[in-house]
Amino acid sequence: MTTGPGAVSEFDRDIAVSREGDHFSGELKDGWRVGGGVNGGFQLSLLGNAIRAALPDHPDPVAVSAYYISPAVAGPARVDVRPLRTGGRTATVAADLRQGDDVRLSVLATYGDLAAFPSDDVRTTAEPVVLPPRDECVANTLAPEEIKEMAPFTQRFEMLFHPDEVGWAVGKPSGRGQISAWFRLADDREPDPLALLMAVDALPPVTFDLGLPGWAPTVELSAHVRAKPAPGWLRLRHRTRNVAGGFFEEDCEVWDSADRLVAQSRQLALLPR
Amino acid sequence: MTTGPGAVSEFDRDIAVSREGDHFSGELKDGWRVGGGVNGGFQLSLLGNAIRAALPDHPDPVAVSAYYISPAVAGPARVDVRPLRTGGRTATVAADLRQGDDVRLSVLATYGDLAAFPSDDVRTTAEPVVLPPRDECVANTLAPEEIKEMAPFTQRFEMLFHPDEVGWAVGKPSGRGQISAWFRLADDREPDPLALLMAVDALPPVTFDLGLPGWAPTVELSAHVRAKPAPGWLRLRHRTRNVAGGFFEEDCEVWDSADRLVAQSRQLALLPR
Numbered sequence: 001m002t003t004g005p006g007a008v009s010e011f012d013r014d015i016a017v018s019r020e021g022d023h024f025s026g027e028l029k030d031g032w033r034v035g036g037g038v039n040g041g042f043q044l045s046l047l048g049n050a051i052r053a054a055l056p057d058h059p060d061p062v063a064v065s066a067y068y069i070s071p072a073v074a075g076p077a078r079v080d081v082r083p084l085r086t087g088g089r090t091a092t093v094a095a096d097l098r099q100g101d102d103v104r105l106s107v108l109a110t111y112g113d114l115a116a117f118p119s120d121d122v123r124t125t126a127e128p129v130v131l132p133p134r135d136e137c138v139a140n141t142l143a144p145e146e147i148k149e150m151a152p153f154t155q156r157f158e159m160l161f162h163p164d165e166v167g168w169a170v171g172k173p174s175g176r177g178q179i180s181a182w183f184r185l186a187d188d189r190e191p192d193p194l195a196l197l198m199a200v201d202a203l204p205p206v207t208f209d210l211g212l213p214g215w216a217p218t219v220e221l222s223a224h225v226r227a228k229p230a231p232g233w234l235r236l237r238h239r240t241r242n243v244a245g246g247f248f249e250e251d252c253e254v255w256d257s258a259d260r261l262v263a264q265s266r267q268l269a270l271l272p273r
Numbered sequence: 274m275t276t277g278p279g280a281v282s283e284f285d286r287d288i289a290v291s292r293e294g295d296h297f298s299g300e301l302k303d304g305w306r307v308g309g310g311v312n313g314g315f316q317l318s319l320l321g322n323a324i325r326a327a328l329p330d331h332p333d334p335v336a337v338s339a340y341y342i343s344p345a346v347a348g349p350a351r352v353d354v355r356p357l358r359t360g361g362r363t364a365t366v367a368a369d370l371r372q373g374d375d376v377r378l379s380v381l382a383t384y385g386d387l388a389a390f391p392s393d394d395v396r397t398t399a400e401p402v403v404l405p406p407r408d409e410c411v412a413n414t415l416a417p418e419e420i421k422e423m424a425p426f427t428q429r430f431e432m433l434f435h436p437d438e439v440g441w442a443v444g445k446p447s448g449r450g451q452i453s454a455w456f457r458l459a460d461d462r463e464p465d466p467l468a469l470l471m472a473v474d475a476l477p478p479v480t481f482d483l484g485l486p487g488w489a490p491t492v493e494l495s496a497h498v499r500a501k502p503a504p505g506w507l508r509l510r511h512r513t514r515n516v517a518g519g520f521f522e523e524d525c526e527v528w529d530s531a532d533r534l535v536a537q538s539r540q541l542a543l544l545p546r
Binding site for chain 1: 392519
């Protein structure tokens with residue numbers, strides 16, 4: 001693994017896209033696979049990187065809504081970006097990620113320059129995610145080898161679970177519908193708005209904590225990036241409060257090392273069968 | 274006002290669309306105006322009605338994400354619906370609402386048949402919106418005449434505000450960032466999934482309760498319709514927990530008369546200047 005000054009992190013290497021005429025090309029690497037599919041948050045980071053390239057004056061995702069059309073597989077991917085409104089403080093685009101003729105992911109997104117937004121009025125009544133010290137949490141590196149092979153995605157970051165919310169790993173879910181963890185990308189790659197698009201879909205499905213293991217396909221995921229994250233560890237939390245009709249909503253909050261709520265997301269997902 | 278058996282409610286009359294070749298036509302009526310623009314939730318109901326017409330096997334919105342591109346005005350509108358995936362339990366489309374050459378609203382949406390979804394596993398830990406009896410709440414009909422003229426939208430329904438959360442109307446906002454109310458469409462039109470798309474954007478901006486009156490333009494609104502609402506009054510609640518960067522998130526919950534959480538939405542909006 002390459003680290004050190006000047007080295008490119010695996011995350012940056014893997015979300016890279018190149019412009020080819022009217023579209024962008026990239027590759028969904030096998031390392032981001034979960035079972036037969038590729039993690040939806042990672043797809044969003046790669047697609048989000050293409051949008052950033054298409055909008056030089058608006059480098060950061062502010063609001064992104066993703067609809068997952070068909071399961072992505074490891075291999076080449078193409079991103080098309082279509083501007084809907086540009087100019088001013090924000091720009092809005094439609095974008096699709098395709099493999100061959102199949103749309104994997106269709107997105108609407110508003111981008112802006114988070115550093116240029118006013119920073120003097122922050123009123124957050126949401127309460128930060130509280131986690132025990134990292135050496136008291138349960139590391140993803142402890143996962144069994146068969147999990148690591150089935151889901152190499154889980155090895156792209158350090159994830160240190162709240163010890164009270166990881167009972168599902170040993171068949172004792174809490175039943176509360178909450179999973180939280182410390183989070184840091186491999187290579188100590190610092191968080192940024194594009195990485196947050198992956199972070200909001202990085203934890204296991206919150207249904208694990210309800211005693212429903214198994215894949216929970218995302219129908220729709222909308223994320224708001226509310227500030228550039230400070231360097232260091234992130235804290236992530238998944239929660240659900242409404243399981244019904246064979247679906248559940250999953251809210252994610254991402255807090256940075258400066259105790260700022262930097263991203264909020266909600267997805268609608270299918271209950272595992 | 275037409276009422277009685279067989280009468281068409283104003284909501285149904287106003288969201289009506291007709292198919293014209295490859296697109297749908299409708300009209301944004303002046304009655305749904307707020308200041309110079311047309312309420313975003315109403316636009317979504319009209320557009321959502323066109324999607325319903327385009328997807329006869331999938332009549333109900335399940336997840337809808339709307340990006341507001343330019344302010345809509347009273348007058349004719351056109352809706353284009355482009356299928357992304359059809360067949361199976363749900364279908365996903367992209368749709369745009371245009372006036373002339375201008376896109377007002379661009380949407381991604383997943384539709385299904387809510388009545389056909391499994392109903393045996395409902396686990397809602399969210400707590401219902403609690404409101405005093407309706408005769409102890411503050412009715413929207415009490416609004417000054419100049420408000421009714423500026424925002425005829427507010428007269429399309431009965432809205433009975435929680436008396437502790439309506440101080441903004443007399444210059445005494447609570448500062449908590451919460452507004453809740455009883456809600457019922459004019460003509461006693463019963464709630465359904467399309468009406469919920471309007472209901473999630475019907476309350477005043479929650480920033481009123483933070484002492485920030487004024488228009489709060491929606492950047493993005495995503496709504497999940499989780500069940501067909503039971504007949505009768507709805508309870509709506511807006512909340513915000515994170516004001517930052519000149520934006521705020523606004524969560525809406527809609528509870529029906531059977532105490533079911535039938536819709537959840539979140540929007541990102543611009544703070545009033």
